[in-house]
Amino acid sequence: MAAVTEYPFFFTWSAQNAARPFELTGGEGAWFTTADGSRWLDLGALSYQVNAGHGQRRIIEAIKRQADELCLSAPNAVYPAKVELAQRLLAMAGPGFSKVFFTLGGAEANENAIKIARQVTGRLKLVSRYRSYHGASMGALALTGDWRRPALEPALAGVIHVQDCYCDRCPFGQRVETCRRECATNIGSTMTLEGPRSVAAVFLEPVPGANGVLVPPPEYWPIVRQACDAEGALLVADEVLTGFGRTGKPFGFQHWDVVPDLITVAKGLASGYASIGAVIVHERVAKHFDDHVLACGLTYYAHPLACAAALETLKLYEDDKLFENAERLGPILRRELDVVAARLPPTTFVRSLGLLAALELEAPAAAWTKLGTELVARKLSLHVDPKRGTAIFAPPLCITEQELVTGLRSFGEAAVVAFEGVA
Ligand SMILES: Cc1ncc(COP(=O)(O)O)c(C=O)c1O
Structure with a gap:
């Protein structure tokens, strides 16, 4: 070498x-x-x-077949792999999810989730955690709380970081017996202190992955969901790492009785065989764009080779x-x-x-x-x-x-x- x-x-x-x-x-x-x-x-x-x-030969063969059939695309072009992939993603996400926005990877999925949340709520602020990684583009890096963020700050205005669900070294000084789920309730109090109804969205990895697999207590996600509802903020599950079976369920949030508003995915979507990510959008958010312009777009939106790779990957997971x-x-x-x-x-x-x-x-x-x-x-x-x-x-x-x-x-x-x- x-x-x-x-x-x-x-x-x-x-x-x-x-x-x-x-x-x-x-x-x-x-x-x-x-x-x-x-x-x-x-x-x-x-x-x-x-x-x-x-x-995995069957994913590789699916890419080859797609290359023979249709290799080029435009953002608004329609072809079977794109349609079936979106249908499968919505089915995996569960009842209520109605639209998919495709991206080229995880950072871009979060980037577009930020834009969707800001457009729908008309608000600027975003909440995420310190021990988090959401991607390397400017918006996603601003959400990121870990060591990769400070070198690029100020990256994006309006991001507020909060403490983590780090039970082994509780940032609130609690032990299992004394814990009152401060890591979760703190998110609601932070939103209130930021000015009532000023937060567009809370971005959370269901289990912060690269920052140490910080598995939250069972009440964590339901408490945050309630706080988001009270504030009218969207809840975004960043499933880029935890999605597609990593935690034993299709998506990490499915371990708890909650439904996020947006789910961002990449990595396991095509298992690395092609570059693709997505934002899976709940109907209560998606319907806003029936009559408002969706100010998001990419030349390589849902590229046919990537859709074919992802579709075959999802079939393989099932089979x-x-x-x-x-x-x-x-x-x-x-x-x-x-x-x-x-x-x-x-x-x-x-x-x-x-x-x-x-x-x-x-x-x-x-x-x-x-x-x-x-x-x-x-x-x-x-x-x-x-x-x-x-x-x-x-x-x-x-x-x-x-x-x-x-x-x-x-x-x-x-x-x-x-x-x-x-x-
Ligand atoms: C939770 C999470 N979100 C977003 C990203 C960024 O994804 P990508 O590298 O595809 O942009 C990563 C990458 O490690 C991740 O772990």
């Missing part, structure tokens, strides 16, 4: 000298291969998007029962990580929902770097964030129980070596 700086393109979210490129050549199921002939167990679904798994597999394997992922945590310092936390899990441990950066080295030696790929002291697990949903257990036990060995001596 060439030296990092010799490549004629940028590597993302990194000083170029610190980037760690790898030569991806292909893969199958839960595994990918690199140019040196290695097979890696992909416990991170590349960038959390390969829900259907690597090397191979991949969401059910995620639901079944979720407790096994949890069990194995609890076993690993028991061998690590007592300040280790495990959080999970379905096939999305985090292992968090406050340890010196050198120990986390060592974990990275140990994982490379074992050909295990997952998301390790030394700065935030977390490892995040999100394997393809087609992973088998044996692959998952073997991979996690191997991870456990790597973690025990890396964190040896950490108090």
